[in-house]
Amino acid sequence: MSGDSESENQLRRDRDLAELCEWFACNENLPQEIEPLLLRRFYQCMYGNVEDTKKLIEVNYALRNKHPHLFIKRDPLDEDSRRTFDYADILPLPGLTPDNYKVSLYCFKDFEPSKMHHTEDTRAFFMVTDCRFITVDDPARPELLSEGEVQIFDMKGTTMRHISRLTISTLRAYIKFLQVAFPVRLKAIHMINCPTYLDRIVSVVKPFISDEVFRLIRFHTSNIDSLYTFVPRMMLPEEYGGCAGSLATLREQTQKVLAEKRDYLMDPNHWHVEKPEKRNGKSWKLFN
Template structure:
Protein backbone atom coordinates (compact mmCIF):
# COMPACT_ATOMS: atom_id res chain seq x y z
CA UNK A 1 0.00 0.00 0.00
CA UNK A 2 1.37 3.42 -0.94
CA UNK A 3 2.07 6.08 1.66
CA UNK A 4 -0.69 8.21 0.10
CA UNK A 5 -3.23 5.41 0.55
CA UNK A 6 -2.09 4.82 4.13
CA UNK A 7 -2.45 8.53 4.84
CA UNK A 8 -5.95 8.60 3.34
CA UNK A 9 -6.98 5.55 5.38
CA UNK A 10 -5.65 7.12 8.55
CA UNK A 11 -7.55 10.33 7.87
CA UNK A 12 -10.74 8.33 7.32
CA UNK A 13 -10.20 6.36 10.53
CA UNK A 14 -9.59 9.55 12.50
CA UNK A 15 -12.71 11.13 11.01
CA UNK A 16 -14.84 8.05 11.71
CA UNK A 17 -13.60 7.74 15.29
CA UNK A 18 -14.29 11.43 15.91
CA UNK A 19 -17.84 10.91 14.62
CA UNK A 20 -18.32 7.82 16.79
CA UNK A 21 -16.95 9.62 19.82
CA UNK A 22 -19.37 12.52 19.39
CA UNK A 23 -22.25 10.13 18.76
CA UNK A 24 -21.43 8.16 21.92
CA UNK A 25 -21.24 11.19 24.19
CA UNK A 26 -24.51 12.66 22.90
CA UNK A 27 -26.46 9.38 23.02
CA UNK A 28 -28.60 9.28 26.17
CA UNK A 29 -29.04 5.53 25.74
CA UNK A 30 -25.33 4.89 26.37
CA UNK A 31 -23.10 5.37 29.41
CA UNK A 32 -21.43 8.71 30.03
CA UNK A 33 -17.90 7.61 29.14
CA UNK A 34 -15.97 5.20 26.92
CA UNK A 35 -12.25 4.53 26.84
CA UNK A 36 -10.74 5.59 23.47
CA UNK A 37 -9.03 2.21 23.01
CA UNK A 38 -12.30 0.35 23.57
CA UNK A 39 -14.01 2.58 21.00
CA UNK A 40 -11.25 1.69 18.50
CA UNK A 41 -11.87 -2.00 19.15
CA UNK A 42 -15.58 -1.69 18.40
CA UNK A 43 -14.73 0.15 15.17
CA UNK A 44 -12.13 -2.40 14.06
CA UNK A 45 -14.41 -5.30 14.97
CA UNK A 46 -16.97 -3.94 12.51
CA UNK A 47 -14.36 -3.61 9.74
CA UNK A 48 -14.32 0.17 10.16
CA UNK A 49 -17.98 0.53 9.22
CA UNK A 50 -19.44 3.38 11.29
CA UNK A 51 -23.11 2.39 11.30
CA UNK A 52 -22.36 -1.25 12.14
CA UNK A 53 -20.08 -0.04 14.93
CA UNK A 54 -22.92 2.02 16.41
CA UNK A 55 -25.22 -1.00 16.38
CA UNK A 56 -22.63 -3.21 18.07
CA UNK A 57 -22.00 -0.61 20.78
CA UNK A 58 -25.71 -0.28 21.50
CA UNK A 59 -26.18 -4.05 21.74
CA UNK A 60 -23.13 -4.33 24.01
CA UNK A 61 -24.38 -1.84 26.58
CA UNK A 62 -27.98 -3.01 26.34
CA UNK A 63 -26.89 -6.55 27.29
CA UNK A 64 -24.61 -5.25 30.03
CA UNK A 65 -27.45 -3.35 31.62
CA UNK A 66 -29.83 -6.27 31.22
CA UNK A 67 -27.43 -8.39 33.31
CA UNK A 68 -25.90 -5.97 35.85
CA UNK A 69 -24.94 -8.81 38.22
CA UNK A 70 -22.49 -10.01 35.55
CA UNK A 71 -21.26 -6.75 34.03
CA UNK A 72 -21.79 -3.83 36.42
CA UNK A 73 -22.11 -4.82 40.09
CA UNK A 74 -18.57 -6.08 40.50
CA UNK A 75 -15.27 -5.68 42.33
CA UNK A 76 -12.07 -7.51 41.24
CA UNK A 77 -10.83 -7.49 44.86
CA UNK A 78 -13.94 -8.76 46.65
CA UNK A 79 -14.44 -12.20 48.17
CA UNK A 80 -16.26 -13.64 45.15
CA UNK A 81 -13.43 -12.63 42.83
CA UNK A 82 -10.75 -13.91 45.22
CA UNK A 83 -12.51 -17.26 45.37
CA UNK A 84 -12.63 -17.54 41.57
CA UNK A 85 -8.99 -16.58 41.05
CA UNK A 86 -7.87 -19.02 43.73
CA UNK A 87 -9.26 -22.05 41.93
CA UNK A 88 -9.09 -21.01 38.25
CA UNK A 89 -6.90 -19.03 35.88
CA UNK A 90 -8.32 -16.50 33.41
CA UNK A 91 -5.25 -15.26 31.57
CA UNK A 92 -4.70 -13.08 28.50
CA UNK A 93 -1.42 -14.30 27.01
CA UNK A 94 1.30 -11.85 25.96
CA UNK A 95 1.73 -10.66 22.39
CA UNK A 96 -0.14 -11.57 19.22
CA UNK A 97 -0.06 -14.56 16.87
CA UNK A 98 1.38 -14.14 13.34
CA UNK A 99 -2.23 -13.50 12.24
CA UNK A 100 -2.39 -10.73 14.88
CA UNK A 101 -4.82 -12.64 17.08
CA UNK A 102 -4.97 -12.22 20.85
CA UNK A 103 -4.95 -15.47 22.84
CA UNK A 104 -6.48 -16.11 26.27
CA UNK A 105 -6.19 -19.22 28.43
CA UNK A 106 -8.72 -20.60 30.90
CA UNK A 107 -7.91 -23.51 33.22
CA UNK A 108 -8.63 -24.97 36.65
CA UNK A 109 -6.00 -24.78 39.39
CA UNK A 110 -8.15 -26.74 41.82
CA UNK A 111 -10.31 -29.54 40.41
CA UNK A 112 -12.79 -29.74 43.30
CA UNK A 113 -16.24 -29.07 41.74
CA UNK A 114 -17.58 -27.35 44.86
CA UNK A 115 -15.08 -24.52 44.28
CA UNK A 116 -16.92 -23.61 41.09
CA UNK A 117 -19.49 -20.80 41.33
CA UNK A 118 -20.56 -20.26 37.75
CA UNK A 119 -22.15 -16.81 37.95
CA UNK A 120 -19.33 -15.31 40.04
CA UNK A 121 -16.74 -16.98 37.79
CA UNK A 122 -18.40 -15.54 34.69
CA UNK A 123 -18.38 -12.08 36.28
CA UNK A 124 -14.63 -12.49 36.88
CA UNK A 125 -14.12 -13.53 33.24
CA UNK A 126 -15.76 -10.34 32.00
CA UNK A 127 -13.70 -8.21 34.39
CA UNK A 128 -10.50 -9.67 32.94
CA UNK A 129 -11.67 -9.11 29.36
CA UNK A 130 -12.85 -5.57 30.11
CA UNK A 131 -9.39 -4.78 31.47
CA UNK A 132 -7.76 -6.30 28.42
CA UNK A 133 -9.85 -4.24 26.04
CA UNK A 134 -8.38 -1.02 27.49
CA UNK A 135 -4.82 -2.40 27.55
CA UNK A 136 -2.47 -2.56 24.56
CA UNK A 137 -2.32 -6.01 22.95
CA UNK A 138 1.39 -6.10 22.19
CA UNK A 139 3.92 -4.05 24.15
CA UNK A 140 6.33 -4.26 21.21
CA UNK A 141 3.77 -2.67 18.84
CA UNK A 142 1.50 -0.54 20.99
CA UNK A 143 -0.62 0.83 18.14
CA UNK A 144 -1.39 -2.64 16.77
CA UNK A 145 -4.86 -3.90 17.64
CA UNK A 146 -5.64 -7.59 17.53
CA UNK A 147 -7.47 -8.76 14.42
CA UNK A 148 -9.31 -11.47 16.30
CA UNK A 149 -9.69 -13.50 19.45
CA UNK A 150 -8.49 -17.04 20.17
CA UNK A 151 -9.58 -18.79 23.36
CA UNK A 152 -7.97 -21.87 24.91
CA UNK A 153 -9.97 -23.88 27.43
CA UNK A 154 -7.97 -26.50 29.34
CA UNK A 155 -10.46 -29.20 30.29
CA UNK A 156 -8.08 -31.05 32.59
CA UNK A 157 -9.94 -31.99 35.73
CA UNK A 158 -13.37 -31.19 34.28
CA UNK A 159 -16.04 -33.65 35.41
CA UNK A 160 -19.78 -33.96 35.02
CA UNK A 161 -20.04 -32.59 38.56
CA UNK A 162 -18.57 -29.34 37.23
CA UNK A 163 -21.10 -29.33 34.39
CA UNK A 164 -23.94 -29.87 36.88
CA UNK A 165 -22.94 -26.61 38.59
CA UNK A 166 -23.54 -24.52 35.47
CA UNK A 167 -26.26 -21.91 35.86
CA UNK A 168 -28.36 -21.97 32.69
CA UNK A 169 -29.32 -18.28 32.81
CA UNK A 170 -25.66 -17.30 33.23
CA UNK A 171 -24.57 -19.61 30.42
CA UNK A 172 -27.21 -18.10 28.12
CA UNK A 173 -26.11 -14.54 28.96
CA UNK A 174 -22.44 -15.42 28.47
CA UNK A 175 -22.97 -17.07 25.08
CA UNK A 176 -25.29 -14.31 23.88
CA UNK A 177 -22.80 -11.60 24.81
CA UNK A 178 -19.96 -13.50 23.13
CA UNK A 179 -21.99 -13.99 19.95
CA UNK A 180 -23.68 -10.58 19.70
CA UNK A 181 -21.72 -7.97 21.64
CA UNK A 182 -18.03 -8.80 22.01
CA UNK A 183 -15.87 -5.92 20.67
CA UNK A 184 -13.49 -8.39 19.00
CA UNK A 185 -13.98 -11.04 16.33
CA UNK A 186 -13.92 -14.57 17.70
CA UNK A 187 -11.64 -16.67 15.48
CA UNK A 188 -11.14 -19.96 17.30
CA UNK A 189 -11.85 -21.84 20.53
CA UNK A 190 -9.39 -24.60 21.37
CA UNK A 191 -10.34 -27.26 23.91
CA UNK A 192 -7.24 -29.08 25.21
CA UNK A 193 -6.80 -32.05 27.56
CA UNK A 194 -10.30 -33.23 26.63
CA UNK A 195 -11.70 -36.02 28.83
CA UNK A 196 -12.97 -39.32 27.47
CA UNK A 197 -16.55 -38.29 28.26
CA UNK A 198 -16.24 -35.15 26.13
CA UNK A 199 -19.35 -36.03 24.12
CA UNK A 200 -21.49 -35.88 27.28
CA UNK A 201 -20.16 -32.43 28.15
CA UNK A 202 -20.73 -31.17 24.62
CA UNK A 203 -24.30 -32.46 24.62
CA UNK A 204 -25.07 -30.25 27.63
CA UNK A 205 -23.65 -26.96 26.32
CA UNK A 206 -24.19 -27.29 22.55
CA UNK A 207 -27.88 -26.21 22.62
CA UNK A 208 -26.76 -22.79 23.84
CA UNK A 209 -24.10 -22.25 21.17
CA UNK A 210 -24.90 -21.10 17.66
CA UNK A 211 -23.75 -23.28 14.77
CA UNK A 212 -21.58 -20.36 13.70
CA UNK A 213 -19.64 -20.39 16.96
CA UNK A 214 -19.60 -24.18 17.32
CA UNK A 215 -17.75 -24.41 14.01
CA UNK A 216 -14.94 -22.38 15.58
CA UNK A 217 -14.35 -24.99 18.31
CA UNK A 218 -11.43 -27.40 17.85
CA UNK A 219 -11.12 -30.34 20.23
CA UNK A 220 -7.57 -31.52 20.89
CA UNK A 221 -8.25 -35.04 22.07
CA UNK A 222 -4.89 -36.80 21.71
CA UNK A 223 -2.12 -34.34 22.57
CA UNK A 224 -1.58 -30.66 23.24
CA UNK A 225 1.05 -30.74 20.49
CA UNK A 226 -1.70 -30.17 17.92
CA UNK A 227 -2.34 -26.75 19.53
CA UNK A 228 1.08 -25.50 18.41
CA UNK A 229 -0.07 -25.38 14.80
CA UNK A 230 -2.44 -22.57 15.82
CA UNK A 231 -0.74 -20.80 18.72
CA UNK A 232 3.03 -20.17 18.75
CA UNK A 233 4.81 -21.85 21.64
CA UNK A 234 6.49 -18.59 22.64
CA UNK A 235 3.03 -17.21 23.55
CA UNK A 236 2.12 -20.14 25.80
CA UNK A 237 2.96 -20.62 29.48
CA UNK A 238 5.83 -22.93 30.42
CA UNK A 239 3.36 -25.51 31.74
CA UNK A 240 2.00 -25.83 28.18
CA UNK A 241 5.38 -26.28 26.54
CA UNK A 242 5.80 -22.57 25.87
CA UNK A 243 8.21 -19.82 26.83
CA UNK A 244 5.88 -16.98 27.92
CA UNK A 245 6.64 -17.47 31.61
CA UNK A 246 4.98 -19.59 34.26
CA UNK A 247 1.29 -19.62 35.04
CA UNK A 248 2.15 -18.04 38.39
CA UNK A 249 3.92 -15.12 36.69
CA UNK A 250 1.09 -14.55 34.20
CA UNK A 251 -1.44 -14.83 37.03
CA UNK A 252 0.37 -12.16 39.05
CA UNK A 253 0.48 -9.86 36.04
CA UNK A 254 -3.25 -10.28 35.42
CA UNK A 255 -4.07 -9.63 39.08
CA UNK A 256 -1.95 -6.49 39.02
CA UNK A 257 -3.85 -5.16 36.01
CA UNK A 258 -7.19 -5.92 37.70
CA UNK A 259 -6.11 -4.01 40.80
CA UNK A 260 -4.89 -1.06 38.72
CA UNK A 261 -8.13 -0.98 36.71
CA UNK A 262 -10.43 -1.50 39.71
CA UNK A 263 -11.77 2.05 39.66
CA UNK A 264 -12.47 1.76 35.93
CA UNK A 265 -14.31 -1.54 36.34
CA UNK A 266 -16.46 -0.14 39.15
CA UNK A 267 -17.10 3.32 37.69
CA UNK A 268 -20.80 3.44 36.69
CA UNK A 269 -20.06 6.23 34.19
CA UNK A 270 -18.41 3.63 31.94
CA UNK A 271 -21.15 0.99 32.15
CA UNK A 272 -24.53 2.16 33.41
CA UNK A 273 -27.18 3.37 30.98
CA UNK A 274 -29.48 5.75 32.82
CA UNK A 275 -32.31 5.45 30.30
CA UNK A 276 -32.08 2.01 28.72
CA UNK A 277 -34.36 1.25 25.81
CA UNK A 278 -35.39 -2.10 24.48
CA UNK A 279 -33.52 -3.02 21.37
CA UNK A 280 -33.66 -6.00 19.10
CA UNK A 281 -30.13 -7.30 18.61
CA UNK A 282 -28.96 -9.47 15.82
CA UNK A 283 -25.65 -11.12 15.10
CA UNK A 284 -23.06 -8.76 13.60
CA UNK A 285 -20.04 -9.59 11.51
CA UNK A 286 -18.01 -10.99 14.39
CA UNK A 287 -16.97 -14.28 12.90
CA UNK A 288 -15.75 -13.52 9.39
Protein backbone atom coordinates in the same frame (compact mmCIF):
# COMPACT_ATOMS: atom_id res chain seq x y z
CA MET B 1 1.16 5.29 -3.59
CA SER B 2 0.92 2.92 -0.66
CA GLY B 3 1.99 5.75 1.66
CA ASP B 4 -0.76 7.99 0.31
CA SER B 5 -3.31 5.22 0.74
CA GLU B 6 -2.17 4.56 4.31
CA SER B 7 -2.43 8.27 5.09
CA GLU B 8 -5.94 8.41 3.64
CA ASN B 9 -6.99 5.40 5.70
CA GLN B 10 -5.60 7.04 8.83
CA LEU B 11 -7.52 10.24 8.13
CA ARG B 12 -10.72 8.31 7.52
CA ARG B 13 -10.25 6.31 10.73
CA ASP B 14 -9.62 9.46 12.77
CA ARG B 15 -12.68 11.12 11.27
CA ASP B 16 -14.87 8.07 11.90
CA LEU B 17 -13.68 7.69 15.49
CA ALA B 18 -14.34 11.38 16.17
CA GLU B 19 -17.87 10.92 14.81
CA LEU B 20 -18.39 7.82 16.95
CA CYS B 21 -17.10 9.59 20.04
CA GLU B 22 -19.55 12.45 19.55
CA TRP B 23 -22.39 10.04 18.82
CA PHE B 24 -21.57 8.05 21.98
CA ALA B 25 -21.62 11.18 24.15
CA CYS B 26 -25.06 12.20 22.86
CA ASN B 27 -26.69 8.77 22.92
CA GLU B 28 -29.10 8.31 25.83
CA ASN B 29 -28.93 4.52 25.43
CA LEU B 30 -25.24 4.49 26.37
CA PRO B 31 -23.13 5.26 29.47
CA GLN B 32 -21.44 8.61 29.90
CA GLU B 33 -17.88 7.51 29.03
CA ILE B 34 -15.92 5.08 26.88
CA GLU B 35 -12.17 4.52 26.74
CA PRO B 36 -10.71 5.51 23.33
CA LEU B 37 -8.98 2.14 22.90
CA LEU B 38 -12.22 0.27 23.53
CA LEU B 39 -13.99 2.46 20.98
CA ARG B 40 -11.26 1.60 18.47
CA ARG B 41 -11.83 -2.11 19.11
CA PHE B 42 -15.54 -1.81 18.35
CA TYR B 43 -14.69 0.05 15.14
CA GLN B 44 -12.09 -2.49 14.04
CA CYS B 45 -14.37 -5.38 14.92
CA MET B 46 -16.88 -4.00 12.39
CA TYR B 47 -14.17 -3.55 9.72
CA GLY B 48 -14.38 0.24 9.93
CA ASN B 49 -18.10 0.45 9.16
CA VAL B 50 -19.47 3.30 11.29
CA GLU B 51 -23.12 2.26 11.25
CA ASP B 52 -22.32 -1.37 12.09
CA THR B 53 -20.06 -0.14 14.89
CA LYS B 54 -22.91 1.90 16.37
CA LYS B 55 -25.19 -1.16 16.33
CA LEU B 56 -22.57 -3.34 18.02
CA ILE B 57 -21.94 -0.75 20.74
CA GLU B 58 -25.65 -0.40 21.51
CA VAL B 59 -26.10 -4.18 21.68
CA ASN B 60 -23.06 -4.48 23.97
CA TYR B 61 -24.30 -1.96 26.54
CA ALA B 62 -27.90 -3.13 26.29
CA LEU B 63 -26.82 -6.66 27.27
CA ARG B 64 -24.55 -5.34 30.01
CA ASN B 65 -27.42 -3.43 31.57
CA LYS B 66 -29.79 -6.36 31.15
CA HIS B 67 -27.38 -8.47 33.26
CA PRO B 68 -25.81 -5.99 35.74
CA HIS B 69 -24.86 -8.81 38.13
CA LEU B 70 -22.43 -10.05 35.47
CA PHE B 71 -21.19 -6.83 33.91
CA ILE B 72 -21.68 -3.85 36.23
CA LYS B 73 -22.03 -4.74 39.92
CA ARG B 74 -18.54 -6.08 40.46
CA ASP B 75 -15.26 -5.72 42.32
CA PRO B 76 -12.05 -7.55 41.26
CA LEU B 77 -10.84 -7.54 44.87
CA ASP B 78 -13.95 -8.81 46.66
CA GLU B 79 -14.48 -12.25 48.17
CA ASP B 80 -16.30 -13.67 45.12
CA SER B 81 -13.46 -12.66 42.81
CA ARG B 82 -10.81 -13.97 45.17
CA ARG B 83 -12.58 -17.31 45.32
CA THR B 84 -12.66 -17.55 41.52
CA PHE B 85 -9.00 -16.62 41.07
CA ASP B 86 -7.97 -19.02 43.84
CA TYR B 87 -9.24 -22.05 41.95
CA ALA B 88 -9.06 -21.00 38.27
CA ASP B 89 -6.84 -19.05 35.90
CA ILE B 90 -8.25 -16.51 33.42
CA LEU B 91 -5.15 -15.31 31.61
CA PRO B 92 -4.57 -13.12 28.55
CA LEU B 93 -1.30 -14.37 27.06
CA PRO B 94 1.44 -11.91 26.02
CA GLY B 95 1.95 -10.88 22.41
CA LEU B 96 0.06 -11.69 19.24
CA THR B 97 0.06 -14.67 16.87
CA PRO B 98 1.52 -14.28 13.34
CA ASP B 99 -2.06 -13.50 12.23
CA ASN B 100 -2.24 -10.75 14.88
CA TYR B 101 -4.67 -12.67 17.08
CA LYS B 102 -4.79 -12.26 20.85
CA VAL B 103 -4.81 -15.50 22.87
CA SER B 104 -6.35 -16.15 26.28
CA LEU B 105 -6.07 -19.27 28.44
CA TYR B 106 -8.61 -20.64 30.93
CA CYS B 107 -7.79 -23.54 33.24
CA PHE B 108 -8.44 -24.97 36.70
CA LYS B 109 -5.88 -24.69 39.48
CA ASP B 110 -8.08 -26.72 41.82
CA PHE B 111 -10.23 -29.52 40.40
CA GLU B 112 -12.72 -29.70 43.27
CA PRO B 113 -16.18 -29.07 41.69
CA SER B 114 -17.57 -27.36 44.82
CA LYS B 115 -15.08 -24.53 44.25
CA MET B 116 -16.91 -23.59 41.06
CA HIS B 117 -19.48 -20.78 41.28
CA HIS B 118 -20.54 -20.25 37.71
CA THR B 119 -22.12 -16.79 37.89
CA GLU B 120 -19.29 -15.29 39.97
CA ASP B 121 -16.70 -16.99 37.74
CA THR B 122 -18.34 -15.54 34.64
CA ARG B 123 -18.30 -12.08 36.20
CA ALA B 124 -14.56 -12.50 36.83
CA PHE B 125 -14.02 -13.55 33.20
CA PHE B 126 -15.62 -10.34 31.94
CA MET B 127 -13.60 -8.21 34.36
CA VAL B 128 -10.39 -9.66 32.93
CA THR B 129 -11.52 -9.10 29.34
CA ASP B 130 -12.71 -5.55 30.08
CA CYS B 131 -9.26 -4.74 31.45
CA ARG B 132 -7.59 -6.27 28.43
CA PHE B 133 -9.69 -4.28 26.00
CA ILE B 134 -8.25 -1.00 27.34
CA THR B 135 -4.68 -2.35 27.36
CA VAL B 136 -2.45 -2.44 24.28
CA ASP B 137 -2.13 -5.91 22.78
CA ASP B 138 1.61 -5.73 22.11
CA PRO B 139 3.72 -3.13 23.98
CA ALA B 140 6.33 -3.34 21.22
CA ARG B 141 3.69 -2.20 18.71
CA PRO B 142 1.23 -0.10 20.75
CA GLU B 143 -0.74 1.13 17.73
CA LEU B 144 -1.46 -2.39 16.49
CA LEU B 145 -4.80 -3.90 17.50
CA SER B 146 -5.47 -7.61 17.40
CA GLU B 147 -7.40 -8.81 14.38
CA GLY B 148 -9.24 -11.43 16.39
CA GLU B 149 -9.54 -13.49 19.53
CA VAL B 150 -8.37 -17.06 20.20
CA GLN B 151 -9.51 -18.80 23.37
CA ILE B 152 -7.92 -21.89 24.91
CA PHE B 153 -9.91 -23.89 27.45
CA ASP B 154 -7.91 -26.52 29.32
CA MET B 155 -10.42 -29.17 30.31
CA LYS B 156 -8.03 -31.07 32.56
CA GLY B 157 -9.89 -32.01 35.73
CA THR B 158 -13.32 -31.20 34.30
CA THR B 159 -16.00 -33.64 35.44
CA MET B 160 -19.74 -33.94 35.01
CA ARG B 161 -20.02 -32.56 38.56
CA HIS B 162 -18.54 -29.32 37.22
CA ILE B 163 -21.06 -29.31 34.38
CA SER B 164 -23.92 -29.85 36.84
CA ARG B 165 -22.92 -26.58 38.54
CA LEU B 166 -23.51 -24.51 35.41
CA THR B 167 -26.25 -21.92 35.74
CA ILE B 168 -28.30 -21.99 32.55
CA SER B 169 -29.26 -18.29 32.64
CA THR B 170 -25.60 -17.32 33.13
CA LEU B 171 -24.44 -19.67 30.37
CA ARG B 172 -27.04 -18.24 28.01
CA ALA B 173 -26.02 -14.63 28.78
CA TYR B 174 -22.31 -15.45 28.45
CA ILE B 175 -22.63 -17.15 25.08
CA LYS B 176 -25.01 -14.54 23.69
CA PHE B 177 -22.60 -11.77 24.67
CA LEU B 178 -19.71 -13.55 22.93
CA GLN B 179 -21.81 -14.16 19.82
CA VAL B 180 -23.42 -10.75 19.31
CA ALA B 181 -21.76 -8.14 21.54
CA PHE B 182 -18.04 -8.88 21.92
CA PRO B 183 -15.89 -5.95 20.68
CA VAL B 184 -13.44 -8.35 19.02
CA ARG B 185 -13.86 -11.01 16.36
CA LEU B 186 -13.80 -14.54 17.77
CA LYS B 187 -11.51 -16.59 15.52
CA ALA B 188 -11.04 -19.92 17.30
CA ILE B 189 -11.82 -21.81 20.50
CA HIS B 190 -9.41 -24.61 21.37
CA MET B 191 -10.45 -27.25 23.90
CA ILE B 192 -7.38 -29.12 25.15
CA ASN B 193 -6.93 -32.11 27.47
CA CYS B 194 -10.46 -33.22 26.58
CA PRO B 195 -11.90 -36.00 28.79
CA THR B 196 -13.27 -39.24 27.39
CA TYR B 197 -16.83 -38.13 28.16
CA LEU B 198 -16.45 -34.99 26.02
CA ASP B 199 -19.59 -35.83 24.04
CA ARG B 200 -21.72 -35.60 27.20
CA ILE B 201 -20.29 -32.19 28.03
CA VAL B 202 -20.86 -30.93 24.49
CA SER B 203 -24.46 -32.13 24.56
CA VAL B 204 -25.14 -29.82 27.53
CA VAL B 205 -23.72 -26.60 26.06
CA LYS B 206 -24.30 -27.05 22.32
CA PRO B 207 -27.98 -25.94 22.38
CA PHE B 208 -26.84 -22.48 23.48
CA ILE B 209 -24.14 -22.05 20.82
CA SER B 210 -24.84 -20.88 17.28
CA ASP B 211 -23.63 -23.09 14.45
CA GLU B 212 -21.29 -20.29 13.37
CA VAL B 213 -19.52 -20.24 16.74
CA PHE B 214 -19.57 -24.02 17.15
CA ARG B 215 -17.63 -24.32 13.89
CA LEU B 216 -14.84 -22.30 15.53
CA ILE B 217 -14.35 -24.93 18.25
CA ARG B 218 -11.50 -27.40 17.79
CA PHE B 219 -11.26 -30.31 20.19
CA HIS B 220 -7.74 -31.59 20.90
CA THR B 221 -8.39 -35.14 22.08
CA SER B 222 -4.93 -36.75 21.84
CA ASN B 223 -2.27 -34.35 23.15
CA ILE B 224 -1.36 -30.69 23.28
CA ASP B 225 1.04 -30.90 20.33
CA SER B 226 -1.82 -30.28 17.91
CA LEU B 227 -2.37 -26.88 19.55
CA TYR B 228 1.06 -25.67 18.43
CA THR B 229 -0.15 -25.64 14.83
CA PHE B 230 -2.46 -22.76 15.74
CA VAL B 231 -0.75 -21.00 18.66
CA PRO B 232 3.03 -20.43 18.70
CA ARG B 233 4.74 -22.19 21.59
CA MET B 234 6.53 -18.95 22.49
CA MET B 235 3.14 -17.44 23.48
CA LEU B 236 2.17 -20.28 25.81
CA PRO B 237 3.06 -20.69 29.51
CA GLU B 238 5.95 -22.94 30.47
CA GLU B 239 3.51 -25.55 31.80
CA TYR B 240 2.17 -25.92 28.24
CA GLY B 241 5.58 -26.28 26.62
CA GLY B 242 5.89 -22.58 25.91
CA CYS B 243 8.23 -19.68 26.63
CA ALA B 244 5.85 -17.01 27.98
CA GLY B 245 6.72 -17.53 31.63
CA SER B 246 5.06 -19.62 34.30
CA LEU B 247 1.35 -19.66 35.08
CA ALA B 248 2.20 -18.11 38.44
CA THR B 249 3.96 -15.16 36.77
CA LEU B 250 1.15 -14.59 34.28
CA ARG B 251 -1.37 -14.88 37.11
CA GLU B 252 0.47 -12.24 39.13
CA GLN B 253 0.56 -9.89 36.13
CA THR B 254 -3.17 -10.31 35.50
CA GLN B 255 -4.04 -9.66 39.14
CA LYS B 256 -1.86 -6.55 39.15
CA VAL B 257 -3.75 -5.15 36.15
CA LEU B 258 -7.12 -5.93 37.76
CA ALA B 259 -6.11 -4.06 40.92
CA GLU B 260 -4.84 -1.09 38.89
CA LYS B 261 -8.05 -0.95 36.83
CA ARG B 262 -10.40 -1.53 39.77
CA ASP B 263 -11.79 2.01 39.72
CA TYR B 264 -12.46 1.73 35.99
CA LEU B 265 -14.25 -1.61 36.36
CA MET B 266 -16.46 -0.26 39.14
CA ASP B 267 -17.14 3.20 37.69
CA PRO B 268 -20.82 3.30 36.62
CA ASN B 269 -20.05 6.13 34.19
CA HIS B 270 -18.35 3.55 31.95
CA TRP B 271 -21.05 0.86 32.13
CA HIS B 272 -24.39 1.92 33.53
CA VAL B 273 -27.06 3.37 31.25
CA GLU B 274 -29.36 5.78 33.06
CA LYS B 275 -33.01 5.84 32.19
CA PRO B 276 -33.65 8.76 29.81
CA GLU B 277 -35.99 10.48 32.27
CA LYS B 278 -33.28 10.43 34.97
CA ARG B 279 -30.66 11.76 32.59
CA ASN B 280 -32.99 14.48 31.37
CA GLY B 281 -33.81 15.39 34.94
CA LYS B 282 -30.14 15.91 35.72
CA SER B 283 -29.68 18.07 32.63
CA TRP B 284 -32.70 20.16 33.57
CA LYS B 285 -31.28 20.85 37.02
CA LEU B 286 -28.19 22.37 35.46
CA PHE B 287 -30.30 25.21 34.15
CA ASN B 288 -32.35 25.85 37.31
